[in-house]
Amino acid sequence: MTTTRPADAAAPAEHVRAHATVDPVPAGPALSGRGLHLAYDGHVVAADVSLALRAGTVTALVGPNGSGKSTVLRALARLHRPGAGEVLLPEGDAAALDTRAFARRVTLLAQSRPVPGGVTVREVVAYGRHPHRARWRGTDHDGARAVAHALAVTGTAAMADRAVDELSGGELQRVWFATCLAQDTAVLLLDEPTNHLDLRYQVEVLDLVRDLADEHGVAVGVVLHDLDQAAAVADQVVLLHGGAVVSAGTPAEVLTAADLSAVYGLPVEVSTDPRTGLVHTHPVSRHAARRPAVRRPEPVPVA
Ligand SMILES: Nc1ncnc2c1ncn2[C@@H]1O[C@H](COP(=O)(O)OP(=O)(O)O)[C@@H](O)[C@H]1O
Ligand SMILES: [Mg+2]
Numbered sequence: 001m002t003t004t005r006p007a008d009a010a011a012p013a014e015h016v017r018a019h020a021t022v023d024p025v026p027a028g029p030a031l032s033g034r035g036l037h038l039a040y041d042g043h044v045v046a047a048d049v050s051l052a053l054r055a056g057t058v059t060a061l062v063g064p065n066g067s068g069k070s071t072v073l074r075a076l077a078r079l080h081r082p083g084a085g086e087v088l089l090p091e092g093d094a095a096a097l098d099t100r101a102f103a104r105r106v107t108l109l110a111q112s113r114p115v116p117g118g119v120t121v122r123e124v125v126a127y128g129r130h131p132h133r134a135r136w137r138g139t140d141h142d143g144a145r146a147v148a149h150a151l152a153v154t155g156t157a158a159m160a161d162r163a164v165d166e167l168s169g170g171e172l173q174r175v176w177f178a179t180c181l182a183q184d185t186a187v188l189l190l191d192e193p194t195n196h197l198d199l200r201y202q203v204e205v206l207d208l209v210r211d212l213a214d215e216h217g218v219a220v221g222v223v224l225h226d227l228d229q230a231a232a233v234a235d236q237v238v239l240l241h242g243g244a245v246v247s248a249g250t251p252a253e254v255l256t257a258a259d260l261s262a263v264y265g266l267p268v269e270v271s272t273d274p275r276t277g278l279v280h281t282h283p284v285s286r287h288a289a290r291r292p293a294v295r296r297p298e299p300v301p302v303a
């Protein structure tokens with residue numbers, strides 16, 4: 001995927017340009033939320049949440065069901081208006097951009113989407129190019145290449161001419177992911193992108209996420225339920241609970257036995273793989289104490 005940044009992303013303000021010693025590229029996060037208060041019909045579900053997504057960095061949002069992960073991601077994508085606080089791009093308040101300009105910068109793979117009827121996979125993936133088309137009879141010079149690339153890397157090229165309403169949950173999830181990739185944004189927000197996927201595609205999606213950050217400088221914010229996957233893919237982990245940030249930092253700093261046990265409400269043990277250095281989490285089942293480590297079937301006597 002080629003991540004072509006819109007020219008305005010790095011455009012310095014006039015007064016900055018006048019001073020040759022000042023770095024013309026805006027410093028700081030590619031997208032951030034500052035002091036976000038989020039509510040549904042007056043019912044507060046997130047209070048004073050701040051987090052920053054940086055270029056070339058994968059940030060995993062983790063936490064129990066209902067902790068506010070999806071709502072925070074939707075607020076960062078400007079799909080949920082904060083009661084207080086701001087969503088910021090490097091040049092300032094994200095609210096200043098019109099919808100199409102914002103969609104050239106930030107895309108969201110939502111947790112669930114309505115499935116359009118009678119539309120092919122290729123057409124759905126091409127929707128991702130919409131913000132790049134000029135408003136009137138516009139051509140999108142990178143469009144065909146971006147769509148073909150998105151189909152190829154998500155393994156959906158072979159189903160490009162099938163109707164999306166005939167796909168399995170896993171196939172559909174890969175098509176939505178392809179649509180986000182075709183949008184070719186510098187910030188990629190993914191809400192449980194491994195949902196419905198078998199093991200191979202879970203690994204492929206997370207590998208692709210890592211490639212996008214490492215090779216194309218994309219800032220990724222990803223909600224993951226699997227804490228070991230979060231530890232493996234993320235540079236930074238943000239742990240949410242009850243609509244508040246409990247901790248943020250490296251996987252080893254955030255995924256601690258004490259915090260995870262408190263937040264998830266069951267004992268969680270944490271170890272570090274000496275070979276890879278990766279954090280592994282082990283929730284302790286109520287049955288763990290009375291279960292032998294390895295169950296071997298009783299040998300069946302041979303008559
Ligand atoms: N559309 C909605 N209307 C009302 N309440 C909602 C809506 N969506 C989510 N909530 C509530 O907001 C809280 C946070 O939800 P959500 O952000 O989906 O959490 P998570 O993604 O961590 O599971 C939950 O209590 C949930 O019930
Ligand atoms: Mg959610």
